[in-house]
Amino acid sequence: MDISTQEVKRVSVMTVKGRVDSTTAPDLENALKQLVEGDKTQIVLDLKDVEYMSSAGLRAMVSTLKSVKRINGDLRLCAPSPRVHEVLRLAGLTSIFNIYPGQDEAVNSF
């Protein structure tokens, strides 16, 4: 899994590539936690290149969403593949997260 972050219009865009599973999810959670601790509370997680995500990845995202919501921020998702979207849907998370088709839409939604 690779993670990169850039600032776009006062929104932190974190792009994740590869496989988010029990081994890599802690790295994702830590990277998100660092953003929140650095007062970055408007976050977009770009999932376009995430080929695989287990419940460990979902746990990292939900934990971050709870943290940012408490300080009036939001974690918004964009471009999940059909497979990742299926995992989100089965876990009941498509109604919890704001999900956008592309990164621009997600950034501009803030």
Next chain:
Amino acid sequence: MSESRLIVPARYDRIKQICSFVVDAANVAGLDESSTFQCQIAVDEACTNIIEHGYEGEDKGRIEVICNTNPGVLKIELLDQAPPFDPDKVPEPDLGAPLEEMKIGGLGIYFMKKMMDDVSFSRENGTNRLALLKRSAG
């Protein structure tokens, strides 16, 4: 019918290898891409549970994976020697819970049941056996 077998130490960083092994078997069985992905998720969640809740940590034992393939059908068995596991004691996830009360636990078994055509747990001679069956969607 063909059978393949893999034995690995129960560690999180071996789950990818187990998934890869299962994908190979799914390909032999001729499962479609969606079914193959679902097998990966089910096996990943099962192995995570075995390490986290069964052995209660890494390097406490091993996981044996046995794949049996027939055209359009994959049967996966996961064997471990962790303490007895009662799947009925795992509460179902509350998917409608508000965010603050949401716990992303118990999703593993839920995913297995949703994604596989059959899921069964048994225990014999000190070994937990989880059998997962997947038929091609087509």
